[in-house]
Amino acid sequence: MRPVLTFAQMTVRSLLRRRTVWGISIVILLALTGIGQVPGYGVTTQGRFILDFGLFGLEIGALLLAIGLASNIYPRDRETRTITPLLAVPLSRGQYLMGRFTGAAMIQAVSMIVGCLGLMVVLIVKQHAVPADLFPATGLLVVEGWFLLAVVFFFSFWTSPPLNAPLTALLFIVSQLSVSGFVGLFPRAPGLMRTLRLLLPHMDVFHIKDPIAHGMEIPGVYFLLAIVYGLSYMAFMLALALAVFRRRDMK
Amino acid sequence: MEDSPLSVRKLGKTFPRRLGLSSFRAVDSVDIQMSSGEILGFLGPNGAGKTTTIKCVLGLLRPSSGSISLWGEPPGSRGARRRIGFVPENPDYEDIFTPLELLSMFASMRGLDQDDRKERVLLSRVGLSGWERTRLRSFSKGMRQRVSLALALQSGPDLLVLDEPTGGLDPAARKEFRDIILEENRRGASVFLSSHLLSEVETVCHRAVILAKGRKVSEGTMEELLRTEDTYSVRYAAAEEGPEDVTEVRVPGDLLQSTIDEIRGRGLPIVSVAPVYRSLEEVFLTATGEEGPE
Numbered sequence: 001m002r003p004v005l006t007f008a009q010m011t012v013r014s015l016l017r018r019r020t021v022w023g024i025s026i027v028i029l030l031a032l033t034g035i036g037q038v039p040g041y042g043v044t045t046q047g048r049f050i051l052d053f054g055l056f057g058l059e060i061g062a063l064l065l066a067i068g069l070a071s072n073i074y075p076r077d078r079e080t081r082t083i084t085p086l087l088a089v090p091l092s093r094g095q096y097l098m099g100r101f102t103g104a105a106m107i108q109a110v111s112m113i114v115g116c117l118g119l120m121v122v123l124i125v126k127q128h129a130v131p132a133d134l135f136p137a138t139g140l141l142v143v144e145g146w147f148l149l150a151v152v153f154f155f156s157f158w159t160s161p162p163l164n165a166p167l168t169a170l171l172f173i174v175s176q177l178s179v180s181g182f183v184g185l186f187p188r189a190p191g192l193m194r195t196l197r198l199l200l201p202h203m204d205v206f207h208i209k210d211p212i213a214h215g216m217e218i219p220g221v222y223f224l225l226a227i228v229y230g231l232s233y234m235a236f237m238l239a240l241a242l243a244v245f246r247r248r249d250m251k
Numbered sequence: 252m253e254d255s256p257l258s259v260r261k262l263g264k265t266f267p268r269r270l271g272l273s274s275f276r277a278v279d280s281v282d283i284q285m286s287s288g289e290i291l292g293f294l295g296p297n298g299a300g301k302t303t304t305i306k307c308v309l310g311l312l313r314p315s316s317g318s319i320s321l322w323g324e325p326p327g328s329r330g331a332r333r334r335i336g337f338v339p340e341n342p343d344y345e346d347i348f349t350p351l352e353l354l355s356m357f358a359s360m361r362g363l364d365q366d367d368r369k370e371r372v373l374l375s376r377v378g379l380s381g382w383e384r385t386r387l388r389s390f391s392k393g394m395r396q397r398v399s400l401a402l403a404l405q406s407g408p409d410l411l412v413l414d415e416p417t418g419g420l421d422p423a424a425r426k427e428f429r430d431i432i433l434e435e436n437r438r439g440a441s442v443f444l445s446s447h448l449l450s451e452v453e454t455v456c457h458r459a460v461i462l463a464k465g466r467k468v469s470e471g472t473m474e475e476l477l478r479t480e481d482t483y484s485v486r487y488a489a490a491e492e493g494p495e496d497v498t499e500v501r502v503p504g505d506l507l508q509s510t511i512d513e514i515r516g517r518g519l520p521i522v523s524v525a526p527v528y529r530s531l532e533e534v535f536l537t538a539t540g541e542e543g544p545e
Contacts, residue, residue: 002359002360003361006360009356010348010356013348013352014347080345081339081341082344085339087311088335088337088412089335089337089361089403090332090360090361092327092329249312250311251266
């Protein structure tokens with residue numbers, strides 16, 4: 001465990017010093033500030049608007065952070081040949097993947113929490129109530145971000161960074177579709193499309209901005225199940241990524 | 252066999268080309284056996300398969316055929332990795348770190364105690380005293396090579412694998428590197444040294460393996476490699492009185508005795524009889540069929 005944590009720490013330092021994360025975080029915060037400036041039709045609707053668009057901004061932020069943080073880590077390690085001495089001596093491939101993933105996941109989580117706090121500040125400044133479910137909802141977005149990170153790592157072991165971003169974004173979009181919406185993409189093979197939809201992740205479970213914006217109460221067990229679902233899918237994607245990575249030759 | 256730091260048997264590595272429609276055999280049926288405490292030179296022209304072999308040894312490439320064992324363990328195993336120090340060709344660590352940070356992180360990843368004082372001593376040993384807290388982005392190629400050597404030496408490895416370690420160094424730094432390699436060997440480490448610098452191999456190695464086009468073309472102790480095949484130099488004085496005017500003849504082994512007898516029969520004193528040695532460059536060129544090492 002110690003090598004993984006040290007490598008994760010190295011990854012955090014590396015990402016922070018490369019300033020990628022700062023750029024994305026600033027964009028998210030600017031977007032949140034912008035949302036606060038939009039005039040509402042009434043006090044209640046403005047609060048809903050801020051919450052709805054704020055959480056939507058965090059969802060997109062999770063996707064951008066995952067791509068921005070992780071799509072270039074492995075290709076850069078290969079390009080600069082940093083990976084050779086790392087894998088040759090102190091780390092196994094599993095430790096490399098887990099170290100890089102943990103480091104990026106830590107930054108992802110902190111960025112999302114900062115985003116959530118930013119949204120909270122906007123709500124308070126505009127004199128709207130902060131719903132109690134805002135933090136658990138952000139927690140779900142953090143888990144979604146981790147899942148997306150695992151997807152990005154998986155793609156990065158067999159595609160280039162320019163291809164990684166659209167593939168991840170495509171999966172992000174497709175995995176929000178309902179079964180009927182997904183079957184509608186290729187109606188000639190409904191059985192196949194239904195099966196495919198079943199296998200693909202259901203990321204819509206992480207998006208609860210609408211019920212929160214409308215003040216609906218969400219049971220605690222929902223959060224728990226959604227987190228377990230997200231973490232399980234994340235673990236599956238990481239296992240898949242490791243299986244691909246283990247077979248890669250470090251030419 | 253378990254005592255052998257490195258045992259490579261019939262190693263082969265093929266890379267697919269053109270979407271797998273054709274392939275390229277980079278290493279073909281290579282055998283290497285290292286003894287404990289040995290410095291083994293690994294020679295070959297560019298594209299001979301040296302780095303591919305090293306990457307297979309380190310578990311970075313999966314062999315297409317054959318087997319590799321390090322102290323009886325497979326390459327890439329935790330046990331083997333712990334005992335290896337590796338200096339890659341053109342090392343390029345993340346340049347946003349300082350040497351001290353890298354050493355500290357590698358120590359932790361290797362499960363070693365982090366000791367700032369020890370790390371400073373190590374950096375001073377490789378000639379980086381005063382550069383401990385400077386980020387690598389302002390380092391020259393030679394300085395990065397020194398950082399790489401410090402990282403390789405950090406765990407007191409039983410086997411040092413060096414892939415062109417002195418490529419970017421000036422002559423003085425090369426000598427420092429050589430001295431460190433010899434110090435490590437005296438400590439008990441075995442050294443696997445891949446190099447283009449034949450003089451370096453000739454100076455420090457006990458034995459050498461020469462590779463060409465993926466195949467092993469020659470192997471032996473430096474004595475065996477440099478000695479010409481059964482040719483002797485016979486030096487004798489041209490006059491009976493003394494060795495002022497010495498003449499040398501080179502004869503094959505089967506004619507040695509008759510030549511000596513003939514010279515003695517003429518009453519001329521023999522000054523010396525010795526096997527003829529070639530330079531490593533000559534050995535290399537003959538073995539590889541190349542015009543010269545690049």
